Amino acid sequence: MALRVQKFGGTSVADITHIRNVAKRVIETYDGGDNIVVVLSAMAGVTNNLISMAKEASKAPDKRELDVLLATGEQTTAAVLAIILKSMGYKAISLLGFQAGILTDTTPGKARIVDIETKRMEKLLEDRHILVVAGFQGHNTHGDITTLGRGGSDTTAVAIAAALKADVCEIFTDVDGVYTTDPRICSKAKKIDMISYEEMLEMAILGAKVLQIRSVEFAKKYNVPLHVRSSFNKEEGTMVINETEDMESVVVAGVTCDMNEARITLKRVPDQPGISAKIFTPLAKEKITVDMIIQNTRVGGETDLSFTVTKNDFEKAFAISKAVAKEIGAEDVLTADEEIAKVSVIGLGMKSHSGVAATMFQTLADENINIRLISTSEIRISCIIKAKYAELAVRALHTAFGLDKKDQ
Numbered sequence: 001m002a003l004r005v006q007k008f009g010g011t012s013v014a015d016i017t018h019i020r021n022v023a024k025r026v027i028e029t030y031d032g033g034d035n036i037v038v039v040l041s042a043m044a045g046v047t048n049n050l051i052s053m054a055k056e057a058s059k060a061p062d063k064r065e066l067d068v069l070l071a072t073g074e075q076t077t078a079a080v081l082a083i084i085l086k087s088m089g090y091k092a093i094s095l096l097g098f099q100a101g102i103l104t105d106t107t108p109g110k111a112r113i114v115d116i117e118t119k120r121m122e123k124l125l126e127d128r129h130i131l132v133v134a135g136f137q138g139h140n141t142h143g144d145i146t147t148l149g150r151g152g153s154d155t156t157a158v159a160i161a162a163a164l165k166a167d168v169c170e171i172f173t174d175v176d177g178v179y180t181t182d183p184r185i186c187s188k189a190k191k192i193d194m195i196s197y198e199e200m201l202e203m204a205i206l207g208a209k210v211l212q213i214r215s216v217e218f219a220k221k222y223n224v225p226l227h228v229r230s231s232f233n234k235e236e237g238t239m240v241i242n243e244t245e246d247m248e249s250v251v252v253a254g255v256t257c258d259m260n261e262a263r264i265t266l267k268r269v270p271d272q273p274g275i276s277a278k279i280f281t282p283l284a285k286e287k288i289t290v291d292m293i294i295q296n297t298r299v300g301g302e303t304d305l306s307f308t309v310t311k312n313d314f315e316k317a318f319a320i321s322k323a324v325a326k327e328i329g330a331e332d333v334l335t336a337d338e339e340i341a342k343v344s345v346i347g348l349g350m351k352s353h354s355g356v357a358a359t360m361f362q363t364l365a366d367e368n369i370n371i372r373l374i375s376t377s378e379i380r381i382s383c384i385i386k387a388k389y390a391e392l393a394v395r396a397l398h399t400a401f402g403l404d405k406k407d408q
Protein backbone atom coordinates (compact mmCIF):
# COMPACT_ATOMS: atom_id res chain seq x y z
CA MET A 1 0.00 0.00 0.00
CA ALA A 2 1.40 3.36 -1.01
CA LEU A 3 0.81 6.76 0.56
CA ARG A 4 -0.03 9.52 -1.86
CA VAL A 5 -0.45 13.22 -1.23
CA GLN A 6 -2.71 14.76 -3.88
CA LYS A 7 -2.98 18.55 -4.12
CA PHE A 8 -5.68 20.21 -6.20
CA GLY A 9 -5.33 23.88 -7.17
CA GLY A 10 -7.96 26.62 -7.43
CA THR A 11 -9.28 25.86 -10.91
CA SER A 12 -9.58 22.17 -10.00
CA VAL A 13 -11.96 23.04 -7.13
CA ALA A 14 -13.62 26.04 -8.80
CA ASP A 15 -17.19 24.92 -7.96
CA ILE A 16 -19.17 21.95 -6.62
CA THR A 17 -19.05 20.11 -9.96
CA HIS A 18 -15.26 20.36 -10.01
CA ILE A 19 -15.04 19.26 -6.37
CA ARG A 20 -17.20 16.23 -7.20
CA ASN A 21 -14.70 15.35 -9.94
CA VAL A 22 -11.88 15.66 -7.40
CA ALA A 23 -13.82 13.29 -5.13
CA LYS A 24 -14.10 10.75 -7.98
CA ARG A 25 -10.41 10.94 -8.70
CA VAL A 26 -9.48 10.57 -5.04
CA ILE A 27 -11.80 7.59 -4.60
CA GLU A 28 -10.29 5.79 -7.61
CA THR A 29 -6.89 5.88 -5.93
CA TYR A 30 -8.31 5.01 -2.52
CA ASP A 31 -10.32 2.06 -3.87
CA GLY A 32 -7.12 0.83 -5.52
CA GLY A 33 -5.76 0.36 -1.99
CA ASP A 34 -3.55 3.42 -1.48
CA ASN A 35 -3.77 5.80 1.44
CA ILE A 36 -4.45 9.40 0.56
CA VAL A 37 -3.94 12.86 1.95
CA VAL A 38 -5.72 15.44 -0.19
CA VAL A 39 -4.58 19.06 0.05
CA LEU A 40 -6.88 21.70 -1.38
CA SER A 41 -6.59 25.32 -2.50
CA ALA A 42 -9.42 27.81 -2.26
CA MET A 43 -11.83 27.99 -5.21
CA ALA A 44 -10.29 29.94 -8.11
CA GLY A 45 -10.57 33.68 -7.51
CA VAL A 46 -11.63 33.39 -3.87
CA THR A 47 -8.30 34.41 -2.32
CA ASN A 48 -8.20 37.47 -4.59
CA ASN A 49 -11.76 38.37 -3.60
CA LEU A 50 -10.93 38.04 0.08
CA ILE A 51 -7.91 40.32 -0.36
CA SER A 52 -10.12 42.90 -2.10
CA MET A 53 -12.66 42.65 0.69
CA ALA A 54 -9.98 43.31 3.31
CA LYS A 55 -8.72 46.29 1.33
CA GLU A 56 -12.24 47.65 1.15
CA ALA A 57 -12.47 47.32 4.91
CA SER A 58 -9.17 49.09 5.50
CA LYS A 59 -6.39 50.61 3.40
CA ALA A 60 -3.82 48.68 5.42
CA PRO A 61 -5.59 45.62 6.83
CA ASP A 62 -4.20 44.23 10.08
CA LYS A 63 -1.95 41.36 9.08
CA ARG A 64 -3.09 38.90 11.76
CA GLU A 65 -6.73 39.38 10.83
CA LEU A 66 -5.92 39.20 7.11
CA ASP A 67 -4.51 35.70 7.70
CA VAL A 68 -7.69 34.73 9.56
CA LEU A 69 -9.72 35.96 6.58
CA LEU A 70 -7.61 34.41 3.81
CA ALA A 71 -7.53 31.01 5.49
CA THR A 72 -11.31 30.74 5.08
CA GLY A 73 -10.97 30.04 1.34
CA GLU A 74 -9.24 26.72 1.96
CA GLN A 75 -11.46 25.95 4.96
CA THR A 76 -14.46 26.04 2.61
CA THR A 77 -13.12 23.66 -0.04
CA ALA A 78 -11.75 21.17 2.51
CA ALA A 79 -15.11 21.00 4.27
CA VAL A 80 -17.05 20.65 1.00
CA LEU A 81 -14.88 17.80 -0.29
CA ALA A 82 -15.12 15.99 3.05
CA ILE A 83 -18.91 16.42 2.99
CA ILE A 84 -19.07 14.93 -0.53
CA LEU A 85 -16.78 11.99 0.34
CA LYS A 86 -18.74 11.23 3.51
CA SER A 87 -22.05 11.42 1.65
CA MET A 88 -20.66 8.77 -0.71
CA GLY A 89 -20.01 6.50 2.25
CA TYR A 90 -16.25 7.00 2.56
CA LYS A 91 -14.31 7.56 5.78
CA ALA A 92 -13.07 11.10 5.26
CA ILE A 93 -12.16 13.99 7.55
CA SER A 94 -11.28 17.62 6.90
CA LEU A 95 -8.32 19.05 8.76
CA LEU A 96 -7.46 22.72 9.03
CA GLY A 97 -3.78 23.68 9.26
CA PHE A 98 -3.61 23.46 13.06
CA GLN A 99 -5.51 20.16 13.11
CA ALA A 100 -3.00 18.73 10.65
CA GLY A 101 -0.24 19.84 13.05
CA ILE A 102 1.30 22.41 10.70
CA LEU A 103 3.43 24.72 12.82
CA THR A 104 4.84 27.86 11.21
CA ASP A 105 6.95 30.83 12.20
CA THR A 106 5.21 34.07 13.14
CA THR A 107 5.54 35.99 9.85
CA PRO A 108 1.98 36.85 8.81
CA GLY A 109 1.13 36.50 5.14
CA LYS A 110 4.22 34.51 4.23
CA ALA A 111 4.86 32.20 7.15
CA ARG A 112 7.31 29.33 6.80
CA ILE A 113 6.49 25.82 7.98
CA VAL A 114 8.89 24.88 10.78
CA ASP A 115 7.46 21.54 11.87
CA ILE A 116 4.57 19.14 11.26
CA GLU A 117 3.25 17.12 14.17
CA THR A 118 2.10 14.04 12.28
CA LYS A 119 0.59 11.87 15.05
CA ARG A 120 -3.05 12.70 14.36
CA MET A 121 -2.69 12.28 10.60
CA GLU A 122 -0.83 8.98 11.03
CA LYS A 123 -3.49 7.58 13.31
CA LEU A 124 -6.28 8.57 10.92
CA LEU A 125 -4.42 7.05 7.97
CA GLU A 126 -3.88 3.79 9.85
CA ASP A 127 -7.61 3.77 10.25
CA ARG A 128 -7.98 4.20 6.42
CA HIS A 129 -9.43 7.72 6.55
CA ILE A 130 -9.11 9.96 3.53
CA LEU A 131 -7.57 13.14 4.95
CA VAL A 132 -8.66 16.41 3.40
CA VAL A 133 -6.25 19.13 4.51
CA ALA A 134 -6.87 22.85 3.97
CA GLY A 135 -3.78 24.10 2.11
CA PHE A 136 -2.01 27.45 2.51
CA GLN A 137 -2.44 27.67 6.29
CA GLY A 138 -0.83 26.74 9.58
CA HIS A 139 -0.63 27.99 13.13
CA ASN A 140 2.22 29.65 14.96
CA THR A 141 3.58 29.28 18.50
CA HIS A 142 1.12 31.94 19.75
CA GLY A 143 -1.73 29.72 18.56
CA ASP A 144 -2.63 32.13 15.76
CA ILE A 145 -3.60 31.20 12.19
CA THR A 146 -0.96 31.99 9.59
CA THR A 147 -0.90 31.73 5.79
CA LEU A 148 2.02 30.63 3.64
CA GLY A 149 2.04 33.19 0.81
CA ARG A 150 0.35 33.03 -2.59
CA GLY A 151 0.40 29.54 -4.08
CA GLY A 152 1.13 28.17 -0.59
CA SER A 153 -1.02 25.05 -0.91
CA ASP A 154 1.77 23.51 -3.01
CA THR A 155 4.03 23.89 0.00
CA THR A 156 1.46 22.41 2.38
CA ALA A 157 1.27 19.34 0.13
CA VAL A 158 5.00 18.82 -0.25
CA ALA A 159 5.72 19.46 3.43
CA ILE A 160 3.08 16.90 4.44
CA ALA A 161 4.48 14.43 1.90
CA ALA A 162 7.95 14.94 3.41
CA ALA A 163 6.74 14.63 6.99
CA LEU A 164 4.69 11.48 6.33
CA LYS A 165 7.36 10.05 3.98
CA ALA A 166 4.77 9.69 1.23
CA ASP A 167 5.65 7.72 -1.89
CA VAL A 168 4.65 10.59 -4.17
CA CYS A 169 3.24 14.10 -4.04
CA GLU A 170 0.93 14.77 -6.97
CA ILE A 171 0.19 18.40 -7.84
CA PHE A 172 -3.01 18.48 -9.90
CA THR A 173 -3.42 21.72 -11.80
CA ASP A 174 -4.95 23.28 -14.92
CA VAL A 175 -2.04 22.43 -17.26
CA ASP A 176 -0.64 19.01 -18.20
CA GLY A 177 2.63 19.52 -16.33
CA VAL A 178 5.63 21.81 -16.27
CA TYR A 179 6.20 23.34 -19.70
CA THR A 180 9.28 24.79 -21.37
CA THR A 181 7.63 28.16 -20.77
CA ASP A 182 4.22 29.42 -19.64
CA PRO A 183 1.81 27.84 -22.18
CA ARG A 184 -0.45 30.87 -21.77
CA ILE A 185 2.29 33.08 -23.21
CA CYS A 186 3.72 30.75 -25.84
CA SER A 187 1.54 28.29 -27.73
CA LYS A 188 4.67 26.42 -28.84
CA ALA A 189 5.58 25.52 -25.25
CA LYS A 190 6.23 21.79 -24.72
CA LYS A 191 5.49 19.66 -21.70
CA ILE A 192 8.68 18.51 -19.97
CA ASP A 193 8.62 14.82 -18.93
CA MET A 194 11.33 15.07 -16.29
CA ILE A 195 13.04 18.05 -14.68
CA SER A 196 15.58 18.29 -11.86
CA TYR A 197 14.71 19.91 -8.54
CA GLU A 198 17.44 22.46 -9.19
CA GLU A 199 16.04 23.60 -12.56
CA MET A 200 12.48 23.58 -11.22
CA LEU A 201 13.59 25.71 -8.29
CA GLU A 202 15.18 28.28 -10.60
CA MET A 203 12.09 28.27 -12.82
CA ALA A 204 9.83 28.85 -9.80
CA ILE A 205 12.07 31.61 -8.44
CA LEU A 206 12.18 33.26 -11.85
CA GLY A 207 8.43 33.42 -12.37
CA ALA A 208 6.98 30.03 -13.43
CA LYS A 209 4.18 30.08 -10.90
CA VAL A 210 3.13 26.47 -11.56
CA LEU A 211 4.83 25.55 -8.24
CA GLN A 212 5.43 27.77 -5.22
CA ILE A 213 9.17 28.25 -4.64
CA ARG A 214 9.11 26.92 -1.11
CA SER A 215 7.40 23.69 -2.21
CA VAL A 216 10.30 22.92 -4.55
CA GLU A 217 12.81 23.71 -1.78
CA PHE A 218 11.04 21.20 0.47
CA ALA A 219 10.87 18.57 -2.26
CA LYS A 220 14.59 18.98 -2.99
CA LYS A 221 15.63 18.92 0.65
CA TYR A 222 13.58 15.85 1.57
CA ASN A 223 13.75 14.08 -1.80
CA VAL A 224 9.99 14.06 -2.31
CA PRO A 225 9.13 12.80 -5.81
CA LEU A 226 6.82 15.44 -7.28
CA HIS A 227 4.41 14.71 -10.09
CA VAL A 228 2.84 17.84 -11.65
CA ARG A 229 -0.16 16.81 -13.74
CA SER A 230 -3.57 17.83 -15.02
CA SER A 231 -6.68 17.40 -12.93
CA PHE A 232 -8.71 17.29 -16.15
CA ASN A 233 -7.11 14.23 -17.81
CA LYS A 234 -5.20 11.06 -16.90
CA GLU A 235 -2.03 11.83 -18.90
CA GLU A 236 1.34 11.51 -17.19
CA GLY A 237 2.60 14.97 -16.27
CA THR A 238 6.08 16.11 -15.26
CA MET A 239 8.23 14.31 -12.71
CA VAL A 240 10.42 16.64 -10.65
CA ILE A 241 13.30 14.51 -9.42
CA ASN A 242 17.01 14.44 -8.62
CA GLU A 243 19.37 15.33 -11.44
CA THR A 244 20.20 12.42 -13.78
CA GLU A 245 23.28 12.23 -16.00
CA ASP A 246 21.55 12.96 -19.32
CA MET A 247 19.83 16.08 -17.95
CA GLU A 248 23.04 18.07 -18.54
CA SER A 249 22.81 17.45 -22.27
CA VAL A 250 19.85 19.85 -22.37
CA VAL A 251 21.42 23.31 -22.45
CA VAL A 252 18.23 25.29 -21.85
CA ALA A 253 15.30 23.49 -20.24
CA GLY A 254 12.97 26.45 -19.89
CA VAL A 255 12.29 30.15 -20.33
CA THR A 256 10.51 32.23 -17.69
CA CYS A 257 9.18 35.70 -17.29
CA ASP A 258 8.55 37.63 -14.07
CA MET A 259 6.49 40.82 -14.23
CA ASN A 260 6.47 41.27 -10.50
CA GLU A 261 9.63 43.32 -9.98
CA ALA A 262 10.46 47.01 -9.98
CA ARG A 263 13.83 48.72 -10.41
CA ILE A 264 15.36 51.45 -8.26
CA THR A 265 18.52 53.27 -9.40
CA LEU A 266 20.79 55.69 -7.60
CA LYS A 267 23.02 57.48 -10.07
CA ARG A 268 26.41 58.98 -9.31
CA VAL A 269 26.60 57.98 -5.69
CA PRO A 270 30.00 58.44 -3.98
CA ASP A 271 32.23 55.42 -4.64
CA GLN A 272 33.32 54.84 -1.07
CA PRO A 273 33.10 52.12 1.57
CA GLY A 274 29.79 51.84 3.41
CA ILE A 275 27.43 53.33 0.82
CA SER A 276 25.88 50.00 -0.21
CA ALA A 277 25.48 49.00 3.43
CA LYS A 278 23.70 52.33 4.09
CA ILE A 279 21.13 51.44 1.45
CA PHE A 280 20.68 47.71 1.96
CA THR A 281 20.75 47.52 5.77
CA PRO A 282 17.48 49.45 6.26
CA LEU A 283 15.90 47.41 3.44
CA ALA A 284 16.89 44.19 5.22
CA LYS A 285 15.52 45.53 8.51
CA GLU A 286 12.16 45.94 6.80
CA LYS A 287 12.43 42.32 5.54
CA ILE A 288 12.53 43.55 1.92
CA THR A 289 14.14 40.99 -0.34
CA VAL A 290 16.38 42.54 -2.94
CA ASP A 291 16.82 40.51 -6.11
CA MET A 292 19.28 41.87 -8.69
CA ILE A 293 21.97 44.34 -7.62
CA ILE A 294 24.16 45.97 -10.25
CA GLN A 295 26.86 48.53 -9.57
CA ASN A 296 28.82 50.34 -12.29
CA THR A 297 31.84 52.45 -11.53
CA ARG A 298 32.20 55.73 -13.42
CA VAL A 299 35.42 57.62 -13.90
CA GLY A 300 35.68 60.27 -11.22
CA GLY A 301 34.87 58.28 -8.09
CA GLU A 302 31.14 57.84 -8.55
CA THR A 303 28.99 54.78 -9.15
CA ASP A 304 25.52 53.95 -10.44
CA LEU A 305 23.70 51.48 -8.27
CA SER A 306 20.57 49.64 -9.46
CA PHE A 307 18.56 46.96 -7.73
CA THR A 308 15.19 45.28 -8.03
CA VAL A 309 12.54 44.42 -5.45
CA THR A 310 9.07 42.91 -5.80
CA LYS A 311 6.29 45.34 -6.75
CA ASN A 312 4.73 44.67 -3.34
CA ASP A 313 7.80 46.01 -1.57
CA PHE A 314 8.43 48.81 -4.05
CA GLU A 315 6.79 51.72 -2.23
CA LYS A 316 8.55 50.94 1.02
CA ALA A 317 11.89 50.32 -0.72
CA PHE A 318 11.60 53.58 -2.67
CA ALA A 319 10.84 55.57 0.49
CA ILE A 320 13.88 54.06 2.22
CA SER A 321 16.09 54.73 -0.82
CA LYS A 322 14.88 58.33 -0.89
CA ALA A 323 15.86 58.84 2.73
CA VAL A 324 19.30 57.31 2.18
CA ALA A 325 19.79 59.26 -1.06
CA LYS A 326 19.07 62.47 0.83
CA GLU A 327 21.59 61.52 3.49
CA ILE A 328 24.36 60.87 0.96
CA GLY A 329 23.49 63.81 -1.27
CA ALA A 330 22.17 61.72 -4.17
CA GLU A 331 18.53 62.69 -3.82
CA ASP A 332 18.03 64.25 -7.25
CA VAL A 333 19.45 61.24 -9.08
CA LEU A 334 17.10 58.63 -7.70
CA THR A 335 15.02 56.96 -10.43
CA ALA A 336 12.65 54.02 -10.49
CA ASP A 337 10.79 51.92 -13.03
CA GLU A 338 7.85 49.68 -12.24
CA GLU A 339 7.23 48.76 -15.90
CA ILE A 340 9.89 46.10 -16.17
CA ALA A 341 10.03 42.36 -16.82
CA LYS A 342 12.69 39.82 -16.00
CA VAL A 343 13.14 37.18 -18.69
CA SER A 344 15.36 34.21 -17.90
CA VAL A 345 16.68 31.05 -19.51
CA ILE A 346 17.38 28.06 -17.27
CA GLY A 347 19.23 24.81 -17.82
CA LEU A 348 21.65 22.43 -16.12
CA GLY A 349 23.50 22.15 -19.43
CA MET A 350 24.80 25.71 -19.01
CA LYS A 351 27.34 24.30 -16.57
CA SER A 352 29.11 22.58 -19.44
CA HIS A 353 28.10 24.52 -22.57
CA SER A 354 29.31 27.96 -23.59
CA GLY A 355 27.59 30.62 -25.69
CA VAL A 356 24.22 30.68 -23.96
CA ALA A 357 24.58 34.31 -22.86
CA ALA A 358 25.68 35.34 -26.36
CA THR A 359 22.65 33.62 -27.94
CA MET A 360 20.33 35.23 -25.41
CA PHE A 361 21.69 38.75 -25.95
CA GLN A 362 21.74 38.37 -29.75
CA THR A 363 18.13 37.10 -29.77
CA LEU A 364 16.95 40.13 -27.77
CA ALA A 365 19.03 42.45 -29.97
CA ASP A 366 17.45 40.96 -33.12
CA GLU A 367 14.06 41.90 -31.70
CA ASN A 368 15.35 45.40 -30.92
CA ILE A 369 14.87 44.86 -27.19
CA ASN A 370 17.17 46.82 -24.93
CA ILE A 371 18.63 45.00 -21.91
CA ARG A 372 18.61 47.10 -18.73
CA LEU A 373 20.18 44.74 -16.17
CA ILE A 374 21.74 41.29 -16.41
CA SER A 375 22.36 38.67 -13.74
CA THR A 376 23.53 35.08 -13.92
CA SER A 377 23.96 31.95 -11.84
CA GLU A 378 25.52 28.62 -12.75
CA ILE A 379 22.35 27.42 -14.45
CA ARG A 380 20.50 30.57 -15.54
CA ILE A 381 20.77 33.99 -17.16
CA SER A 382 18.27 36.78 -16.47
CA CYS A 383 17.75 40.10 -18.24
CA ILE A 384 15.60 43.03 -17.19
CA ILE A 385 13.78 44.56 -20.14
CA LYS A 386 10.78 46.87 -20.67
CA ALA A 387 7.57 45.13 -19.59
CA LYS A 388 5.86 45.67 -22.94
CA TYR A 389 8.41 43.42 -24.69
CA ALA A 390 8.10 40.54 -22.22
CA GLU A 391 5.97 38.16 -24.30
CA LEU A 392 7.89 38.90 -27.48
CA ALA A 393 11.15 38.15 -25.68
CA VAL A 394 9.86 34.87 -24.21
CA ARG A 395 8.69 33.61 -27.61
CA ALA A 396 11.90 34.66 -29.37
CA LEU A 397 14.09 32.99 -26.74
CA HIS A 398 11.94 29.86 -26.79
CA THR A 399 12.56 29.55 -30.53
CA ALA A 400 16.23 30.52 -30.35
CA PHE A 401 17.00 27.77 -27.84
CA GLY A 402 15.21 25.11 -29.91
CA LEU A 403 12.35 24.57 -27.47
CA ASP A 404 9.40 25.03 -29.86
CA LYS A 405 6.97 22.15 -30.28
CA LYS A 406 7.81 20.31 -33.49
CA ASP A 407 4.31 20.18 -34.97
CA GLN A 408 3.78 23.96 -35.12
Ligand code: ADP
Pocket residue numbers: 008009010011012041151172173174175177178179180181182183184207208209210211254
Ligand atom coordinates in the same frame (compact mmCIF):
# COMPACT_ATOMS: atom_id res chain seq x y z
P1 ADP B 1 -3.13 26.09 -9.32
O1 ADP B 1 -4.32 26.95 -9.09
O2 ADP B 1 -3.48 24.71 -9.76
O3 ADP B 1 -2.16 26.09 -8.18
P2 ADP B 1 -1.48 27.97 -10.76
O4 ADP B 1 -2.26 29.01 -11.50
O5 ADP B 1 -0.86 28.35 -9.47
O6 ADP B 1 -2.40 26.68 -10.60
O7 ADP B 1 -0.32 27.37 -11.69
C1 ADP B 1 -0.64 26.87 -12.96
C2 ADP B 1 -0.38 27.94 -14.01
O8 ADP B 1 1.01 28.22 -14.03
C3 ADP B 1 -0.70 27.51 -15.41
O9 ADP B 1 -2.04 27.75 -15.75
C4 ADP B 1 0.27 28.32 -16.26
O10 ADP B 1 -0.34 29.42 -16.90
C5 ADP B 1 1.28 28.86 -15.25
N1 ADP B 1 2.67 28.59 -15.65
C6 ADP B 1 3.65 29.51 -15.69
N2 ADP B 1 4.78 28.97 -16.13
C7 ADP B 1 4.53 27.67 -16.39
C8 ADP B 1 5.32 26.58 -16.85
N3 ADP B 1 6.61 26.73 -17.18
N4 ADP B 1 4.73 25.37 -16.98
C9 ADP B 1 3.43 25.20 -16.66
N5 ADP B 1 2.63 26.20 -16.21
C10 ADP B 1 3.17 27.42 -16.07
Ligand code: ASP
Pocket residue numbers: 009010041042047048073135136149150151152153154
Ligand atom coordinates in the same frame (compact mmCIF):
# COMPACT_ATOMS: atom_id res chain seq x y z
N1 ASP C 1 -5.46 30.13 -2.26
C1 ASP C 1 -4.09 30.55 -2.17
C2 ASP C 1 -3.75 31.43 -3.37
O1 ASP C 1 -4.60 31.69 -4.20
C3 ASP C 1 -3.13 29.42 -2.03
C4 ASP C 1 -3.09 28.44 -3.17
O2 ASP C 1 -3.98 28.40 -4.02
O3 ASP C 1 -2.13 27.68 -3.24
O4 ASP C 1 -2.66 31.90 -3.47
Ligand code: MG
Pocket residue numbers: 009151154209210211212
Ligand atom coordinates in the same frame (compact mmCIF):
# COMPACT_ATOMS: atom_id res chain seq x y z
MG1 MG D 1 -0.63 27.44 -7.61
